[in-house]
Structures are given as C-alpha cells and as structure tokens.
Amino acid sequence: MFLMNSHADHRSPLDPRDAETLGAAGAAAVERHLSFRDNHAETPLVALPGLAARLGVGAIHVKDEGHRLGLGSFKALGGAYAVIRLVLEAAGERLGRPVDMADLHAPDVAAVARGMTFACATDGNHGRSVAQGARLVGAQAAIFVHSGVSDERVAAIARFGAQMIRVAGTYDDSVREAARVAEEKGWTIVSDTSWPGYERIPGLVMQGYTALLREALRTLPAPPTHVFVQAGVGGIAAAVAGHLALEFGAARPVFTVVDPARAACLFESARAGRPVTIAHGEPTVMAMLECYEPSLVAWRVLSRAADAFMTVGEEDAVAAMRQLARPVAGDPAIVAGESGGVGLAGLMRAAADPAARAALGLDGTARILVVNTEGATDPGRYEEIVGLSPAAVAAANGKDAA
Numbered sequence: 001m002f003l004m005n006s007h008a009d010h011r012s013p014l015d016p017r018d019a020e021t022l023g024a025a026g027a028a029a030v031e032r033h034l035s036f037r038d039n040h041a042e043t044p045l046v047a048l049p050g051l052a053a054r055l056g057v058g059a060i061h062v063k064d065e066g067h068r069l070g071l072g073s074f075k076a077l078g079g080a081y082a083v084i085r086l087v088l089e090a091a092g093e094r095l096g097r098p099v100d101m102a103d104l105h106a107p108d109v110a111a112v113a114r115g116m117t118f119a120c121a122t123d124g125n126h127g128r129s130v131a132q133g134a135r136l137v138g139a140q141a142a143i144f145v146h147s148g149v150s151d152e153r154v155a156a157i158a159r160f161g162a163q164m165i166r167v168a169g170t171y172d173d174s175v176r177e178a179a180r181v182a183e184e185k186g187w188t189i190v191s192d193t194s195w196p197g198y199e200r201i202p203g204l205v206m207q208g209y210t211a212l213l214r215e216a217l218r219t220l221p222a223p224p225t226h227v228f229v230q231a232g233v234g235g236i237a238a239a240v241a242g243h244l245a246l247e248f249g250a251a252r253p254v255f256t257v258v259d260p261a262r263a264a265c266l267f268e269s270a271r272a273g274r275p276v277t278i279a280h281g282e283p284t285v286m287a288m289l290e291c292y293e294p295s296l297v298a299w300r301v302l303s304r305a306a307d308a309f310m311t312v313g314e315e316d317a318v319a320a321m322r323q324l325a326r327p328v329a330g331d332p333a334i335v336a337g338e339s340g341g342v343g344l345a346g347l348m349r350a351a352a353d354p355a356a357r358a359a360l361g362l363d364g365t366a367r368i369l370v371v372n373t374e375g376a377t378d379p380g381r382y383e384e385i386v387g388l389s390p391a392a393v394a395a396a397n398g399k400d401a402a
Helices: 016-022 024-035 049-055 079-095 107-114 125-137 151-158 171-185 200-219 235-251 265-272 296-305 314-325 342-351 354-360 379-386 390-395
Strands: 002-004 045-047 059-064 117-122 140-146 163-167 226-230 254-260 308-312 367-372
Touching: 002 265, 002 354, 016 024, 016 200, 016 235, 016 296, 024 079, 024 200, 024 235, 045 200, 049 059, 049 342, 059 200, 059 342, 079 107, 079 117, 079 125, 079 200, 117 125, 117 171, 125 140, 125 151, 140 151, 140 171, 151 163, 151 379, 163 171, 200 235, 200 296, 226 235, 226 342, 235 254, 235 296, 254 265, 254 342, 265 296, 265 308, 308 342, 308 354, 314 342, 314 379, 342 354, 342 367, 379 390
Parallel strands: 059 367, 117 140, 140 163, 226 254, 226 367, 254 308
Antiparallel strands: 002 308, 045 059
16 A cells, blocks of 8 residues: 655654754764764665666665664664663763763763663564663663564573563553553663653654664765655654755655555554554564554654655565565675565565556656665574575675674
C-alpha cells in the first residue's frame, strides 16, 4: 500500500523542540560523543549502480549500519548515547560543575554512574545499545524482552552484563512493563519510543541517529533526491527526515517511510491523520520493526517531514535481503538482516508500481539513499532466509561479517 502525506502540517516547520533535538548543534554533540568511543569508525556508504540501472533510477547508495560500533545496527548510535548523556548530566548536577565526555571516566563521575540503573524494552538492537552504554560507564542495565525475541538476540544483550527480564506478549507489552518496573525501582527508562509526558530521552536516542545521516551527506557525490527509511515506532525515520528538513528546507529530498504490512502503525497513522495504535496480528519476519503503536515524538516529526508512507510484505523484505546478498553483476554484496533492507524493499516496490513511481518522481535522474539498519543480528535466521551465511556474503567483498 502507498499514500502521499496529506496531513495538515505536511512540510511545515518542525516543532521547536524537535528542531533543537535534530538540528546541527545536536548532531555535532553526537559526533563529539563518538570521537571519544574507542571502536568508532564511520560506516560504509555503498553505491549500487547495477541495481540503479535495473530499477531505472540515476543512483542508489546504501548507508550500511551493519558495521556500527561492534553491535551491527544503527541502534548502537542511540541508546548508548542517551545513557552516556544522562550519566554526564547526573554527574554535573551531583558534583555542581559542568561535566563533559572527556570527564566520563574520572573517579567522581564513575561513582555517580555506578549508582544508576538504565532500563528499556527491546526487540534486540536497542537493548544491546543501552546495555553497551551502561557497561561503558559502569552503570547497571535491566533489559525487558518480549516472548518473540530469539534466544540468540537475548544472549547478544546479556553478554554486556545486563539483567534480562522476559515479558509475555508483544513489544508494546514489554514497553509498558519496563516503564512500570522502572518507576517502582527508581531506574531510568531509556526508551526509543515516547508517550505523553515522556519525550526528552527518546529525543536523545533519535538525536544519536543523526550521525549516520551526517556521515552519508559528507560522503555522497551529490545530495539525494529521494530517501526511503524503514520504521518500527518511527525513531530512525523521524531522525533522518527531520534532519534533512532542517538541513535542506524546501529543497530537501522526497522522503518515504516504509512499514511492514503486518505492523504498519505509521502508515495507519498517516492514513488517519493522527497517531494510531493498531491491532496485533501475525508476526512479521521484520522483527525489529514489529511495533503496533508509534512514538509520539516520531509521529510529530514525520507528520511534517515525511512525504509518503508505504508498506511492504514479507516477500518484499526477503527479496531485498537476497538482492543485497546476491547483487546485480558489478555491485558489491551487503549483509542485511530481516529488517535491515526494508528501505530498499520499499524502493524496489515503489519502482515497480507506476502510480507510486509517478507520485514520487522516480526517474532516471533520481538519486536514492537508503539505510541498511542492521546486519545479520541473528546469523542462523539470516542463513535460513538467504541461503548463504553472513560470512560467505561478506567474504565476497573481502570483509568481515558484522
């Protein structure tokens, strides 16, 4: 399904709160933070000229977050950044002086961090980031996972020393349980979704994501004309769309939000013109995007900054994974997890639909940017779907698998 944004606020200025969060100053703060991370390196921007020719567009570039900070997902930029920012702020208040990233491991700052516990709900990647951030500063982490999160993803979080708490039900059930327990125990919730009265910390998480776009814009040979980004609760889509709106104004790229058809909370919100919670249905292979209620902050941004919303099916997500693993001759191979290639799946679906293609202006001059949001965070599942191991795909380019 496909629809253009008809919200009354479409292409109006961002809310001042969101402009402050997603603007140049906030993005610069994220990049300063990253400069202190031991394993930080900019992730690859990969050109796919063969696929671009096949789809009849001018260029396709993939920002490959499967290599980010040792976690294999863009989420590494958000949760850990928010945890570290919150520790620095708490230490500044406790010590009565400004505290910067350069002070993070000072004994008095470390003492403050040891007394803090950070909690979140996760499908896998956000929890790894929060747990990693807590370990970096010497704090505690409590991570809530719902019944659909695989044991392999749970183990990947637990290796950072986090307390793992299973919750019956869906991701949204785990969000509510994490908030309840955290309030009871005095823990700090670091969620990548927002609800009434809880916006600042999800805003910090979104602010962390702006780094991947800043890197891409510095590397691209020309600014993109079109951007396709997948959405769960909407954080990554809103961060990219909001920063593009602030960076380019009226000249910004055409931005399309891509939802799983089985968990299309943002698509349905766009159709209704307001945030909509949808009914739980059959699980989707796009596990990291299986969310039924949008983040209120993300919706506030996307109602203004997104130009179109669409859904893709299970077969579309699988086709994108396989396309990236077995690329058009001459294009490099990319390891993309079940949710990682969904932006590309949206482009492939839109390019094949004459009405969507015309509405978006996808022609031979279009320069497309998509984000591979994750590598093979569940390698066994990846091999089952693609028919190749992540290592075999990576070896085609002489790189290590993420």
